[in-house]
Amino acid sequence: MTLPQPPMSLLAELTHRCPLACPYCSNPLDLERKSAELDTAGWRRVLEQAAEMGVLQVHFSGGEPMARPDLVELVTLARKLNLYTNLITSGVLLDANKLDALDKAGLDHIQLSFQDVTEEGAERIGGLKGAQERKLKAARLIQASGIPMTLNFVVHRENVARIPQMFELARELKAGRVEIAHTQYYGWGLKNRDALLPSREQLEESTRAVEAERAKGGLAIDYVTPDYHADRPKPCMGGWGQRFVNISPSGRVLPCHAAEIIPNVTFPNVRDESLAEIWNNSRLFNMFRGTEWMPEACRACDRREIDWGGCRCQALALTGDAANMDPVCSRSPFHEKVEQALYTNTVEDFVYRRM
Amino acid sequence: MSVTEDTVLSFARGHRLQQDLVRDLWLVQAPEKAFIIEGAAPHILGLVDGERTVSSIIETLTGQFSAPREVISADVLALLSDLTEKGVLRA
Numbered sequence: 001m002t003l004p005q006p007p008m009s010l011l012a013e014l015t016h017r018c019p020l021a022c023p024y025c026s027n028p029l030d031l032e033r034k035s036a037e038l039d040t041a042g043w044r045r046v047l048e049q050a051a052e053m054g055v056l057q058v059h060f061s062g063g064e065p066m067a068r069p070d071l072v073e074l075v076t077l078a079r080k081l082n083l084y085t086n087l088i089t090s091g092v093l094l095d096a097n098k099l100d101a102l103d104k105a106g107l108d109h110i111q112l113s114f115q116d117v118t119e120e121g122a123e124r125i126g127g128l129k130g131a132q133e134r135k136l137k138a139a140r141l142i143q144a145s146g147i148p149m150t151l152n153f154v155v156h157r158e159n160v161a162r163i164p165q166m167f168e169l170a171r172e173l174k175a176g177r178v179e180i181a182h183t184q185y186y187g188w189g190l191k192n193r194d195a196l197l198p199s200r201e202q203l204e205e206s207t208r209a210v211e212a213e214r215a216k217g218g219l220a221i222d223y224v225t226p227d228y229h230a231d232r233p234k235p236c237m238g239g240w241g242q243r244f245v246n247i248s249p250s251g252r253v254l255p256c257h258a259a260e261i262i263p264n265v266t267f268p269n270v271r272d273e274s275l276a277e278i279w280n281n282s283r284l285f286n287m288f289r290g291t292e293w294m295p296e297a298c299r300a301c302d303r304r305e306i307d308w309g310g311c312r313c314q315a316l317a318l319t320g321d322a323a324n325m326d327p328v329c330s331r332s333p334f335h336e337k338v339e340q341a342l343y344t345n346t347v348e349d350f351v352y353r354r355m
Numbered sequence: 356m357s358v359t360e361d362t363v364l365s366f367a368r369g370h371r372l373q374q375d376l377v378r379d380l381w382l383v384q385a386p387e388k389a390f391i392i393e394g395a396a397p398h399i400l401g402l403v404d405g406e407r408t409v410s411s412i413i414e415t416l417t418g419q420f421s422a423p424r425e426v427i428s429a430d431v432l433a434l435l436s437d438l439t440e441k442g443v444l445r446a
Contacts, residue, residue, distance in 0.1 A: 054377030056389050057384070084384040108384070176369075
């Protein structure tokens with residue numbers, strides 16, 4: 001048997017703790033507590049094993065990764081191992097001293113999240129008073145440090161109209177890149193879907209705003225659309241167990257951040273086995289790898305190695321079986337589940353992300 | 356700006372050349388992506404150090420490879436101009 005290609009990138013979810021409470025958080029509904037978190041030695045071992053396997057980039061994320069006092073130590077080690085280090089942060093815990101320590105540790109890049117361009121909109125999503133001001137301060141510190149910065153905006157029904165102002169803010173803060181990422185509907189996002197999902201008109205307007213900004217040049221733009229309005233599924237994570245590996249705060253190794261909803265499988269943990277052993281041989285990583293597992297219609301489809309069957313967690317969440325066709329695909333017998341959702345987006349209250 | 360033989364280039368912050376020993380190839384690491392470089396590109400970028408001029412890079416490569424200077428010079432200027440325009444390198 002030939003071994004799978006090693007992963008390109010590793011998402012290290014150092015903690016689920018976070019001062020914000022965004023209702024579309026990509027963390028699972030069942031959040032892990034501080035007492036369950038891997039210790040520094042555990043994360044050091046993960047980084048060493050990742051570099052040895054061929055991982056190229058490590059994304060330190062959370063929760064809020066700056067809630068971990070060993071962040072600087074882990075960034076230092078990752079750089080020493082020649083891993084590209086990216087910090088994904090809300091910025092609310094960042095100050096000049098902490099940034100200086102990260103800079104000296106060799107941090108390569110920072111992705112700073114904004115919930116909106118208006119204070120009111122941002123605080124309604126994040127649930128934290130004063131967060132916007134702290135984020136703006138963090139952005140100016142990062143700008144002054146010279147560390148390359150991406151601004152990340154998750155967009156949804158309530159803020160999608162302000163995409164042009166998001167680009168203005170990115171240019172004002174001299175961010176080299178901007179991510180305009182429509183909410184993806186898993187976990188908290190799915191729980192709040194009927195309050196977040198944009199209309200087709202809103203989606204089209206947002207796409208026009210992105211194209212207009214791209215035409216101006218000078219800003220790298222990543223644009224992620226909500227697949228509910230599509231008729232072909234997205235190539236989720238570039239294929240299950242093909243390019244990407246996620247490690248939860250407690251050391252669970254997952255093919256994506258939502259995969260803990262998959263039933264009837266043991267989640268392998270770096271406390272018990274090596275990362276390479278898990279990536280290559282675990283049942284979880286081999287469940288939906290490649291094309292063998294696919295339903296008949298997917299296996300016969302000429303897009304099978306383009307979208308890799310779409311998203312398993314979406315198939316599970318909307319149809320009850322992770323091995324079903326992704327219901328986003330118009331050829332799926334469950335496609336109506338997605339179409340129905342487009343007509344029920346009338347809720348106004350959020351369920352905030354809390355422990 | 357346009358790259359000439361007098362230009363001195365370095366990698367922009369957040370970008371670096373890296374040998375991938377596991378996959379046996381050369382990469383440029385960049386924010387949220389890495390791209391593979393092939394052929395003469397790793398040799399050329401290996402000489403980008405913030406001190407050498409482009410002309411000195413061309414001289415060094417002319418000493419190492421059998422191709423005529425004008426061929427090497429055209430390749431070097433094309434690659435370095437392209438990567439400068441993309442923000443990977445800067446003067």
